[in-house]
Amino acid sequence: MEQNRSLTTNLPKGYKHTEIGVIPEEWEVVILSRIVDFLDGQRRPIKSGNRIKGEYPYYGASGVIDYVDDYIFNDELILLGEDGENILSRNLPLAFQVKGKIWVNNHAHVLKPTSDVNITFLTEYLESLDYSLLNSGTAQPKLNKQACINILVNLPSLPEQKAIAQVLSDTDNLIHALEKQITKKRLIKQGAMQELLRPKKGWKVKKLGEIAEVRDGTHQTPTYVKIGIPFYSVESVTNNDFINTKYITREAHKSLTKKFRIERGDILMTRIGSIGDCKLIDWEVNASFYVSLALLKIKPGYSQSYICHYSKTSNFRKEAELNSLQSAIPKKINLGPISNIIIEMPDYEEQTRIAAILSDMDKEIEALEKKLAKYQQLKQGLMQNLLTGKIRLVSH
Incomplete structure (x- = not known):
């Protein structure tokens, strides 16, 4: 009895306890x-x-x-x-x-x-x-x-149902408009890539091994810890998520980076399971990585950003597939064949110009995606509050 009285006392005015939580009294x-x-x-x-x-x-x-x-x-x-x-x-x-x-x-x-x-x-x-x-x-x-x-x-009452529905529908319309805008921007970028990265007279044909030092990560699965040094894997690249990673100890990281380490300006490329997905490391980094990734250290005179954009072309994808182990399960491409992947490129100045155009497009898309994520979070918050009566839209 005392417990029930306490629950009632703690209720906000105008609300009641039900089998599915606290809701307005008239609901x-x-x-x-x-x-x-x-x-x-x-x-x-x-x-x-x-x-x-x-x-x-x-x-x-x-x-x-x-x-x-x-x-x-x-x-x-x-x-x-x-x-x-x-x-x-x-x-x-x-x-x-x-x-x-x-x-x-x-x-x-x-x-x-x-x-x-x-x-x-x-x-x-x-x-x-x-x-x-x-x-x-x-x-x-x-x-x-x-x-x-x-x-x-x-x-709730029908008028309040309608009011809630209107707010959520308006939010959905904003989300759908942003999704359409992102789709349109991606199509524009795809068209720009096809035009800008299409080989032209005077372009040179290079093997990846000529323009980059190719390494792979540790072949041993390390012991993971809750807090430590980030440890990148294929999922880090394919999900474009370098925050929610696994972690290893500082001692393990120090041992794994004696000969070489990931540095800003390097490119990580997937080589086991997923093949040919690339990510330019454009931030100050202190991390180790697994054997499922290849590390491309681009040599002076070549644009890292251009090479990363080129990796998204169908030509690069075909080269990666042709050089992979066709019978391997999961898919796999070794370091030697990675070095044999063909890349077509203009002079350094033109590489830089092309990369700048495509990178600016990426930034526009990324800004829209962040805005979309905020609206989606807003929608979730509105649903939690409006559908439980924590926020009311009609007089009561």
Whole structure:
């Protein structure tokens, strides 16, 4: 009794305790089946070989997977993924709103909200949930209908639902606009690369070993520690993440860097698993690296930035593949063959000019990506606060 009185005393004014947390007093907690009709019985899968191409979207667990010549639904609905790794990984939307003439296979639950529920509000609410505890699959994650029926929903009044939905929709529009802008900038850069890095009269053909000293990292897996010297691997380059790395002791690092070390201006290139991905080290660095990476120390008279940009061309990729061990699993390219990779280049002054243009484009894209990440974080914060009533948008 004393504990219950203490909980009540600590509640903000106008809020109440519920089975899914503290919410405004006038909000309800309802099970999903009370506010939607499940239309799963109407969905039908079509094998890929039996689909006739058409204009109507064919939906699966995570969105449109094809277009067909007929439709099952012609309505405004919510689709909630029923199975697949996305239930746990959430790399794609799990709950998404659809409208118009569509076909849905048996990998997405089909929900039609009742008239007292705003469809955008409910879609956002369902997308905000953690479904890991509802997963009933073993080999493959699964969200069965019975689990969905009993999902608990925080339900404000319809006017407040609409207000919340509007704010989240406006934020989504900003995010989508930035995503389109980033896509456009990337396409422009791709076109610029094709033109600027296309070999021209007077360009020289060099082997990578002629313009760089090629080394690899330690062949022994070191003992990792929680705090220490960063230890780079293939994932550091492919994910462009040199902050969330593994760490080794200072003593181990000192031993590994007796003969050579990574320095600003060097290039790290993936050579096991992923082949040919390159990263220019353009910061002051104190780190060691694994055998899965090659270290390219570019010789004087050649632009490190130009070479790194050139590594993203199809010509460089083809050269890396041709020089790799074709039968190796995982893929692998040894140091000797790396040295044989052909690079075509103009004189140093032109290398520098080309690299500057492409680097400026990269900076523009990076700035937009940072802005996008901030908006995505803002959206997450808004969802957490608006969908639980911590922030109110209507008078109460």
